[in-house]
Amino acid sequence: MAARGARSRSGKGGGEGRTRSRATTVxxxxxxxxRLNLLFGIFALLAVVIAGRLVFLTLVVxxxxxxxxxDTRTISVxxxxxxxxxxxxxxxxxxxxxxxxxxxxxxxxxxxxxxxSAQLAAILGGExxxxxxxxxxxxxxxxxxxxxxxxDLGDKIEALGLEGIYTxxxxxxxxxxxxxxxxxxxxxxxxxxxLTGLELYYDDILSGENGELVVERGQNxxxxxxxxxxxxxxRDGEDIMIAIDLDMxxxxxxxxxxxxxxxxxxxxxxxxxDAGTGEIVAIASTPFLDPGDRENIAQGAPELKGVTASFExxxxxxxVSAAAILEEDVLxxxxxxxxxxxxxxxxxxxxxxxxRADETMSFRDxxxxxxxxxxxxxxxxLGFSKLYDAIMRYNLNEETGVDYPGEGAGFCADVEDxxxxxxxxxxxxxxxxxxxxxxxxxxxxxxxxGVECTPHLLVSKPxxxxxxxxxxxxVFENTEILPTLQSMLKSVVAEGTATDxxxxxxxxxxxxxxxxxxxxxxxxxxxxxxxxxxxFLPDTTSQxxxxxxxxxxxxxxxxxxxxxxxxxxxxNHYRITPQ
Numbered sequence: 001m002a003a004r005g006a007r008s009r010s011g012k013g014g015g016e017g018r019t020r021s022r023a024t025t026v027x028x029x030x031x032x033x034x035r036l037n038l039l040f041g042i043f044a045l046l047a048v049v050i051a052g053r054l055v056f057l058t059l060v061v062x063x064x065x066x067x068x069x070x071d072t073r074t075i076s077v078x079x080x081x082x083x084x085x086x087x088x089x090x091x092x093x094x095x096x097x098x099x100x101x102x103x104x105x106x107x108x109x110x111x112x113x114x115x116x117s118a119q120l121a122a123i124l125g126g127e128x129x130x131x132x133x134x135x136x137x138x139x140x141x142x143x144x145x146x147x148x149x150x151x152d153l154g155d156k157i158e159a160l161g162l163e164g165i166y167t168x169x170x171x172x173x174x175x176x177x178x179x180x181x182x183x184x185x186x187x188x189x190x191x192x193x194x195l196t197g198l199e200l201y202y203d204d205i206l207s208g209e210n211g212e213l214v215v216e217r218g219q220n221x222x223x224x225x226x227x228x229x230x231x232x233x234x235r236d237g238e239d240i241m242i243a244i245d246l247d248m249x250x251x252x253x254x255x256x257x258x259x260x261x262x263x264x265x266x267x268x269x270x271x272x273x274d275a276g277t278g279e280i281v282a283i284a285s286t287p288f289l290d291p292g293d294r295e296n297i298a299q300g301a302p303e304l305k306g307v308t309a310s311f312e313x314x315x316x317x318x319x320v321s322a323a324a325i326l327e328e329d330v331l332x333x334x335x336x337x338x339x340x341x342x343x344x345x346x347x348x349x350x351x352x353x354x355x356r357a358d359e360t361m362s363f364r365d366x367x368x369x370x371x372x373x374x375x376x377x378x379x380x381x382l383g384f385s386k387l388y389d390a391i392m393r394y395n396l397n398e399e400t401g402v403d404y405p406g407e408g409a410g411f412c413a414d415v416e417d418x419x420x421x422x423x424x425x426x427x428x429x430x431x432x433x434x435x436x437x438x439x440x441x442x443x444x445x446x447x448x449x450g451v452e453c454t455p456h457l458l459v460s461k462p463x464x465x466x467x468x469x470x471x472x473x474x475v476f477e478n479t480e481i482l483p484t485l486q487s488m489l490k491s492v493v494a495e496g497t498a499t500d501x502x503x504x505x506x507x508x509x510x511x512x513x514x515x516x517x518x519x520x521x522x523x524x525x526x527x528x529x530x531x532x533x534x535x536f537l538p539d540t541t542s543q544x545x546x547x548x549x550x551x552x553x554x555x556x557x558x559x560x561x562x563x564x565x566x567x568x569x570x571x572n573h574y575r576i577t578p579q
Contacts, residue, residue, distance in 0.1 A: 103144075123153055194207070206237040212232040263553050271284075279457075312518075319485070321375050322367055341373075410435055512531075531549065
């Protein structure tokens with residue numbers, strides 16, 4: 001029998017004896033450097049993330065937030081550049097900028113709206129109630145009171161010391177010559193951008209670049225001391241000198257107005273074009289435009305109709321047909337054609353302006369007496385395809401390229417589409433449209449060795465000394481016929497339909513025109529016409545071409561007296577002499 005309480009000493013003992021089991025741990029290698037590198041890597045990664053966040057906040061979000069913050073405390077005001085001055089050919093100012101004041105307010109600072117508006121009205125004019133709205137505009141620290149006021153008015157406002165009322169040095173456009181050449185010069189809007197005329201056409205040259213003024217505001221919109229900052233300085237525009245002669249322009253306008261009134265027409269237009277240079281010395285149409293009086297602009301006044309308005313020229317176009325006939329040597333001035341009183345064409349008849357019997361006429365007489373029948377038959381001898389080719393060659397189907405906005409181009413249908421009646425009509429200026437400037441350029445080639453010069457207004461840029469250059473084109477293939485054509489046009493004035501254009505000591509040449517015009521219904525007006533005359537002074541020291549036209553004239557009337565007077569003024573003004 002075993003003794004009670006005996007213990008087994010074996011580590012693997014089982015049974016009921018109390019035993020203790022121990023777990024065995026296998027030791028691993030320990031590298032302190034690797035752990036340190038891991039820590040450094042973690043810190044480096046955190047540093048990159050933080051740095052990236054800082055870069056994002058600083059370079060990306062920062063400027064955006066700064067800009068938003070600046071926007072909440074600043075107001076940007078545009079500082080208009082001074083526009084360039086427009087001079088006539090003799091250096092007389094036609095348009096310029098003068099000092100002005102723009103008056104504005106900070107509604108947050110205005111404590112007495114009614115009292116302030118009354119004081120503003122006393123100096124600036126108008127009803128005091130009209131100033132209440134800007135003075136009490138909510139949620140803004142900037143509102144215009146009066147833009148481009150006269151400088152002395154701005155000084156008076158500043159002297160009042162009104163709370164919340166401020167002024168900015170500005171400039172405004174003025175037109176010292178009023179309506180004289182007003183359509184040529186054109187007008188600008190309140191921001192100094194060209195709207196019509198040369199103000200529009202040469203806006204990029206005249207306008208310069210505007211600057212920017214920043215007004216900083218603190219809490220509640222009150223200004224910060226020293227918070228008026230110039231962010232960008234304005235760059236002034238360039239000056240231009242144009243071909244218009246102010247004295248000649250003034251006379252042309254006055255004489256045109258008289259002609260329209262005396263003749264009883266609706267509107268009129270006249271121009272004086274130098275065929276040797278292409279310069280437009282004077283040009284105007286009624287009603288006239290005063291760029292300085294924008295409150296009283298008559299309908300159509302901004303339009304320079306000599307450039308922009310296409311019309312059926314009527315008999316002044318017979319010179320085109322005559323030129324083509326002479327160039328092809330189809331007829332000489334003394335050659336005759338039997339001209340019946342009526343010429344059948346399709347289901348129509350062609351007749352002259354005045355009733356007459358059947359008659360044999362020389363080619364010279366056909367032009368001098370302006371026979372529709374005669375020029376129709378003469379053009380038929382030429383061939384209407386050749387007439388069409390000549391019209392294209394003389395550039396009467398396209399714009400002249402004049403430096404003025406809105407030029408009309410005229411229209412001539414393709415000769416393949418001409419019926420017989422249309423062919424006859426084109427030969428005497430019906431069924432085709434041109435502009436007065438196109439016709440003047442063509443007549444200019446007759447006196448300029450067959451060369452057309454591009455009509456233009458810009459002559460130079462005085463500040464840089466740049467002289468404008470323009471293209472020319474020889475449009476007459478046979479220039480030997482030009483003296484003959486001039487002689488035929490002299491006959492028109494000497495003994496034909498334009499005897500009222502005669503000038504003592506000179507032999508003017510030109511052609512009258514009486515044209516039917518289409519109504520909105522598409523039919524032609526009855527008993528009312530567009531009349532014109534275009535001519536020049538051959539064998540003189542001048543190559544000036546003058547056009548005078550009046551629209552919707554009742555009955556049989558003429559513009560030749562107006563041509564005569566305008567050319568007589570030019571003769572004295574430019575000391576034109578016979579050669």
